[in-house]
Amino acid sequence: MIYDDEIETLPREALEALQFKRLQQTLERVYALVPFYKEAFKKANILPEDIKSLKDLHKLPFTTKDDLRESYPYGMFSMPINKIVRIHASSGTTGKPTVVGYSKADIEEWAQLMARSFVACGVTDKDIIQNAYGYGLFTGGLGAHYGAEKLGAAVIPISGGNTKKQIMIMVDFKSTVLTATPSYAQLLADTIEEMGLLDKINLRVGVFGAEPWSENMRQKLEEKLRINAMDIYGLSEIMGPGVAIECEAKEGLHIWEDAFIPEIIDPQTLEPLEDGQEGELVITTIKKQAMPLIRYRTKDITRIIKEPCKCGRTHRRIQKILGRSDDMLIIRGVNVFPSQIESVLMEIEGLAPHYQLIVDRVNNLDTLEVQVEVDSKVFSDEIKRLQSLQNQIQKDIKDLLGITTKVTLVEPRTIQRSEGKAKRVIDKRKI
Amino acid sequence: MKRLNQISVFVENKPGRLLDVVEVLGNNNIDIKAISLADSSDFGIVRFICEDPKFAHEILTKNGFTASLTEVLAIAISDRPGSLAKVLKSFKESNINIEYMYGFSAKIKDYAVMIIKVSDLEETIKCCIANNIQILSQSDIKSIV
Ligand SMILES: [Zn+2]
Numbered sequence: 020m021i022y023d024d025e026i027e028t029l030p031r032e033a034l035e036a037l038q039f040k041r042l043q044q045t046l047e048r049v050y051a052l053v054p055f056y057k058e059a060f061k062k063a064n065i066l067p068e069d070i071k072s073l074k075d076l077h078k079l080p081f082t083t084k085d086d087l088r089e090s091y092p093y094g095m096f097s098m099p100i101n102k103i104v105r106i107h108a109s110s111g112t113t114g115k116p117t118v119v120g121y122s123k124a125d126i127e128e129w130a131q132l133m134a135r136s137f138v139a140c141g142v143t144d145k146d147i148i149q150n151a152y153g154y155g156l157f158t159g160g161l162g163a164h165y166g167a168e169k170l171g172a173a174v175i176p177i178s179g180g181n182t183k184k185q186i187m188i189m190v191d192f193k194s195t196v197l198t199a200t201p202s203y204a205q206l207l208a209d210t211i212e213e214m215g216l217l218d219k220i221n222l223r224v225g226v227f228g229a230e231p232w233s234e235n236m237r238q239k240l241e242e243k244l245r246i247n248a249m250d251i252y253g254l255s256e257i258m259g260p261g262v263a264i265e266c267e268a269k270e271g272l273h274i275w276e277d278a279f280i281p282e283i284i285d286p287q288t289l290e291p292l293e294d295g296q297e298g299e300l301v302i303t304t305i306k307k308q309a310m311p312l313i314r315y316r317t318k319d320i321t322r323i324i325k326e327p328c329k330c331g332r333t334h335r336r337i338q339k340i341l342g343r344s345d346d347m348l349i350i351r352g353v354n355v356f357p358s359q360i361e362s363v364l365m366e367i368e369g370l371a372p373h374y375q376l377i378v379d380r381v382n383n384l385d386t387l388e389v390q391v392e393v394d395s396k397v398f399s400d401e402i403k404r405l406q407s408l409q410n411q412i413q414k415d416i417k418d419l420l421g422i423t424t425k426v427t428l429v430e431p432r433t434i435q436r437s438e439g440k441a442k443r444v445i446d447k448r449k450i
Numbered sequence: 451m452k453r454l455n456q457i458s459v460f461v462e463n464k465p466g467r468l469l470d471v472v473e474v475l476g477n478n479n480i481d482i483k484a485i486s487l488a489d490s491s492d493f494g495i496v497r498f499i500c501e502d503p504k505f506a507h508e509i510l511t512k513n514g515f516t517a518s519l520t521e522v523l524a525i526a527i528s529d530r531p532g533s534l535a536k537v538l539k540s541f542k543e544s545n546i547n548i549e550y551m552y553g554f555s556a557k558i559k560d561y562a563v564m565i566i567k568v569s570d571l572e573e574t575i576k577c578c579i580a581n582n583i584q585i586l587s588q589s590d591i592k593s594i595v
Contacts, residue, residue, distance in 0.1 A: 393460050393493075393516050400458040400497070400520040400567070401549065402490050428493050430462050432514050 022138035022170075023131075026277050027332045034333055038280055039073050041305035046070060046079075049311050052097040055090055056313065076280065076303065077291045081314045087117040087256060096120045098309045108156045109255045116156070119255050122309040126165065129258055132275050133166020136264035139273065139332070140249035141224050142196050144171035149194035151203060152229070153179040153439055158259030159229050163198045166261060172196070179203060180438040182210050193221045201232035201240070201248075202441035205372055208243045222246045228253065228260055230441060231319075231340045231358045235365025236372055250339055254317055257302050263337055271324045271336030278306040281337060282314070283323055286344050294325040299344055300337060318344045320356070348378055348444065350385045353422050357443040360389060363415045367408070369396035373434045379447040388425045389416070392434055452575050452585045453521045455503035456565065459496040460516040463489060471496050471515065478509045483591055484565055486552035497552070499524070499565060501592055521571060524554075524591065526561040526584040534564070537583055544577040546570060558593070 021027050029037070046067035049056040059080045060066065070078065087095060095118075096103065104123050108116040121129070142148065148167045152159030160178055167174035175192060177185060179199070185207060188194070197204060204227050211217055222244050228251035240248045252272050253260035262279060263272035274281050279302050283292045286299040300317045320343065324336040342356030349355070357376055364370050370391065377388040389412065399405055409426045416424050435442065461467040468487060475482060485498040500506050503519055510517040527533045541548065547569040554563035563586060568574045578585050 395511070395516055395518060398458075398460050398516045398518055400456075400495060400518060402488055402495060405460075405493065405495075406490055428460075428462075430460060430467075430514070431516050433462075 020138050020141075020143065021330075021332070022135040027135065027139075027273075027334065029277070029333055031333055034276055035073060037277060038305060041277075042070065042073070042076070042280065042303065043067065045303070045305050045307075045311045046313070048097055048308075049313060053095060053311075055086065055094060073280070076282065076314070079303075079314050081289070081301065081316050082312050083316050084117060084256070084318075088115050091115045092118045093120065095310050095312075097311060098122055103309055105161075107158045107161075107255055107259065109158075117256055119158075120309040125258075125307055125309050128278065128306055129162060129261065130165040130169040132258070132278060133162055133261035134169040135275065136251060136261045137166055137170050137172070137226070139264045139266045139330075140226055140251070141247055141267060142167075142170065142172065142226065146172045146195045146224070147193060148172050148174045148196040148198060149185070149189055149192070150174055150176055151179050151185060151197060151199035151207070152260070157439075158253070158255040159198075159200075162253065162259035162261060163226070167198075182207060182438070186211055186214060186216060189222070190216060190219045195221055196224045196226065197222050197244075197246070198226045200229045200437070200439055200441070201227040201236060202230065202437045203439065204240055204244075204248075205236070206436050206438070208240060209371075212243065217243070220244065224249060226251050229439075231342050231346070231356070233358050233362040233365060234339065235362045239365060239372060252319075252337070252340065254319075256312060256315060257304060257317070258307070262302070265339075266328060266330040266332060268329045270328065271338050273328065273332050273334045273336050274302075276334045279304055281323060281335070283321070284316075286318075286320075294323040294335070297322045297338075297341070300340075320344055320347070346444065348376070348387070348446070350378065350387050350422050353420060355387070355420055355422065359420060360416060361443075363412065363419055364389075364391060366415065367397075367411065370408075371396070371431070373431075373436075374443070375434045376444045377447065378444065385448070386425065387422060388427055390427045390429050390434060392431050393428045394431050452523065452578075452587060453571065454499060454524050454565070454586070454588055454591065455519045456497055456499055456522045456567075457503055457506050457510065458518050458520050459498075459510060461494050461496055463492050463494055468494075468496060471510070474509060474513045474515075475500070475506060478505075480506050480509065483556075484552060484554045484563070486550075486565075488550065497550075497565075499554075499591060501588075503588075520567065522565050522567045523571070523574060523578075524563055524565050524586040525578065526558065526563055526586060529560050529562050537581075540577055540581040540583065541568075541574070544573060546574050546577060 063080045103120040105121040154160030225246045225248040250265045252263040263274035282301040283298040292298045320341045321337045371394045373392040375390045412426045483499045549567040551566045
């Protein structure tokens with residue numbers, strides 16, 4: 020099913036013409052109205068009219084999260100505050116949060132893109148959507164909520180947490196769609212299983228995002244909850260959830276190119292990379308009013324898939340996010356994403372996906388410890404079987420990443436559970 | 451019913467974890483008849499025998515432990531020098547491999563009770579019958595104080 024047939028299947032040429040028109044409007048807007056951009060363009064010795072085609076995009080300066088922090092709270096807005104109808108902020112683990120403003124039209128556009136995203140991943144107006152993304156400053160809850168209402172589905176605004184109550188409502192209200200972070204979906208799935216209620220739920224689709232998750236985690240969630248687990252991408256600085264979405268083909272996420280221009284750059288040299296090459300995703304918003312961003316560095320590592328998709332949509336796809344460059348660990352010179360370790364663990368029959376990575380430095384050498392919980396499915400009465408499980412995990416990680424790890428088996432529920440984004444890594448080198 | 455259900459519990463090698471297990475059992479009036487702790491460098495397995503293993507398993511799981519039921523045999527060996535060797539010899543002749551073994555602290559009459567986990571349960575039961583080695587059932591366990 021396609022929500023907006025005309026725009027979602029627009030021929031590439033027309034889509035790119037539309038992108039360029041909107042890019043020009045956006046550049047003129049930010050140059051005139053946002054002092055930060057006027058300054059940045061001057062520094063780069065460029066004017067909006069110097070951008071003569073989409074190919075010139077790379078001439079524009081980047082915007083980073085630090086830029087947003089420095090203009091805290093309203094410095095990036097291109098509208099006076101009386102035209103702003105909503106303000107979100109992303110949690111700042113270090114320093115000030117980043118603030119995002121929306122005009123009435125921005126909220127409407129967001130709802131449209133989110134509704135489009137829901138339909139692309141198989142949700143319909145007949146569905147009952149249990150929205151377990153957090154409501155509040157985080158964009159997940161309200162973003163999914165407005166999209167669900169726009170679509171005409173029934174939305175249960177339960178927000179994150181309160182797991183037992185979530186499950187009661189899921190059973191009693193016969194929820195058919197769950198929207199949550201994948202790690203919270205995992206916690207819900209485990210708890211439903213423990214309560215013996217797997218046969219009592221009516222879910223058919225899960226729309227999971229806001230953190231990277233592996234293909235193997237998808238399989239586990241799909242098997243346990245008997246759903247289609249779909250990946251949604253978004254980030255608050257750009258808009259929130261609904262920037263890109265998986266279609267039924269599950270071969271990458273369509274990024275809505277009538278509203279965003281994606282690029283991939285080498286995070287070290289900052290040079291643009293060809294479609295298909297892996298690097299950092301950079302997004303330019305071309306429809307936003309209140310806070311357009313030019314070449315925003317997302318820190319998310321992926322690649323662009325330009326080949327046409329089976330579903331008929333013409334918007335290019337990004338591959339499932341491999342990780343964030345922020346989350347990337349450098350262990351003895353090797354780049355390691357937590358999601359890669361996760362995929363190794365998920366390959367092992369019966370292993371619970373609760374893990375934590377402890378990075379440390381001992382005698383000037385980086386060490387990586389992988390802590391994995393032992394539940395009844397992998398537990399054996401024999402020490403040697405458990406040791407061979409440790410050895411297998413160690414070997415599989417070595418085969419994939421070439422690094423030696425210490426694998427520690429820990430008791431169930433000793434690794435902290437998350438109701439939002441999971442904390443997978445403890446880097447003691449930084450403490 | 452010659453087979454006995456033993457509870458095995460996964461514990462990390464951290465101070466007080468064995469105590470935690472034993473306390474949970476004590477709080478639920480579960481009397482441990484025999485217990486052993488096997489460990490590797492960073493984790494261990496607590497194995498024990500009690501009257502109602504299903505109940506003990508349920509209690510432990512409810513309290514967040516990873517536990518399983520394993521079928522073992524409890525054999526009575528007369529408390530005289532050379533008795534254990536005789537039993538082990540019979541096992542060897544029947545090609546039975548003992549994976550682990552631990553003893554009851556209490557005695558019944560002139561017998562010492564050993565818990566054994568073997569490679570082949572059926573074969574071991576046959577061997578015991580053929581060699582007059584007494585196997586205790588779950589109900590026999592009750593009477594051991
Ligand atoms: Zn598609």
